[in-house]
């Protein structure tokens with residue numbers, strides 16, 4: 001007796017594991033049955049794996065499963081019956097509400113500002129790595145950050161963004177050697193737009209002196225700080241999702257990433273001290289970092305942010321404003337390439353406002369509404385901020401508008417911890433808001449009042465994008481300069497029509513933290529050849 005029980009056989013181990021497995025399957029089936037049998041206000045949409053968690057998030061949509069790009073792939077189907085649906089994963093993950101209605105967006109996105117919905121902590125991890133910040137905070141903590149960060153996003157910053165965009169455009173033409181060319185082939189347009197967007201955050205957000213040319217080596221051989229920032233921008237997502245110990249493996253990318261992080265961390269800490277000194281001595285630099293430090297010094301101590309929070313808010317600009325703006329600009333150029341008619345209309349406005357040679361200044365921003373409109377419309381077609389992620393912090397309700405044509409609303413209870421996702425693709429393709437939503441029609445936005453909430457791709461309400469003006473000022477200035485000098489042309493395959501190009505290139509959408517078009521080439525032809 002004693003002897004045999006002191007040894008556990010493999011068959012016993014397997015039996016126990018099988019029982020546990022069987023039990024978890026039974027539990028899963030039981031839970032699914034409960035969801036299936038509970039009446040819901042919203043249609044239920046069953047899918048094998050939850051598209052935004054492990055392992056479903058690793059996959060793209062295929063014939064049997066909805067992957068992380070499912071909201072794009074099924075943008076014309078998902079909300080046909082109802083603007084809000086309950087997505088029920090069968091094998092793993094919890095049911096969650098997905099909505100294409102911006103009024104529901106308004107209710108849940110206000111996060112921590114008279115709202116029962118908050119951003120789930122796991123959804124802001126990348127943002128968080130450098131310090132608490134305005135995009136991750138909730139409630140009174142968010143208000144505290146908003147008081148300090150808000151003032152940095154004002155006319156002084158936008159003038160600087162405008163000026164720097166102009167300067168960087170000129171450097172680009174010079175350094176890339178376009179000056180002496182009548183035709184320029186750009187193999188990957190995203191390389192250009194990403195570099196521009198990065199340099200704008202680096203110069204106007206961080207206040208670094210970065211240029212289009214590679215940064216010179218430092219005298220002591222240390223990594224140039226502009227370079228460190230670039231490496232961090234490229235590796236930070238990887239770093240937040242990998243287990244910590246992996247970072248210490250002797251892989252060259254890892255080592256470089258770690259070096260860059262360490263270098264920046266020390267540097268930024270020194271910078272906070274330096275900026276405090278600069279502000280005290282009356283230096284009036286307009287970059288966001290310096291203005292933030294200034295508004296922080298002006299606050300009473302109760303409302304002040306600490307150094308790590310200041311740094312966190314500088315970094316949030318890099319993570320929220322770099323890829324997003326770059327992707328929107330790339331898509332804008334893609335649409336310009338195939339819509340010669342619209343390109344000509346926009347160039348006509350540029351010529352009438354600026355003439356052939358005058359340098360634009362920030363006062364021209366509002367006059368170039370057709371340039372802004374192409375940037376807006378491209379961002380609507382592929383909204384870089386593709387989902388608003390929220391969770392119910394309490395048992396609460398949503399006020400749900402009835403379907404189009406029916407007046408009124410209904411009140412729907414939502415249980416604590418329910419995930420509610422505002423599907424920005426769904427919103428931007430919702431026929432309630434747009435005639436022919438699948439068509440690129442910038443004229444929808446001609447003459448739109450500045451910062452109007454009729455435009456929703458930057459979200460709406462108190463937690464809407466703080467960088468909207470930053471992005472649109474940069475976009476408008478860059479596009480005005482580029483389109484005035486160059487005609488943008490597509491690079492078609494043999495026999496390919498422009499419409500076929502659009503489907504192949506601009507419907508080839510990739511989803512990660514942001515939503516973007518896959519890499520593509522364009523061609524530029526000088527409007528006035530030598």
Ligand code: HEM
Pocket residue numbers: 109134135136205316317320321322324325328379383384385386387388389457458459462463464465466467468470471
């Ligand atoms: C085309 C470019 C951009 C798009 C489409 C975009 C989109 C968005 C969206 C949809 C949100 C709301 C996210 C949510 O509530 O879950 C957001 C928030 C935010 N964005 Fe942007 N963004 C862009 C560029 C920028 C830039 C350039 C900056 C900074 C320089 C920036 C800074 C922020 C910040 C700080 C927040 C958080 C605001 C808060 O929670 O109070 N964004 N953005």
Ligand SMILES: *[C@@H]1O[C@H](CO)[C@@H](O)[C@H](O)[C@H]1NC(C)=O
Pocket residue numbers: 156159160163286361
């Ligand atoms: C932007 O450039 C204009 C014209 O060169 C100049 O007057 C203005 O001071 C600059 N503003 C900023 C914030 O750099």
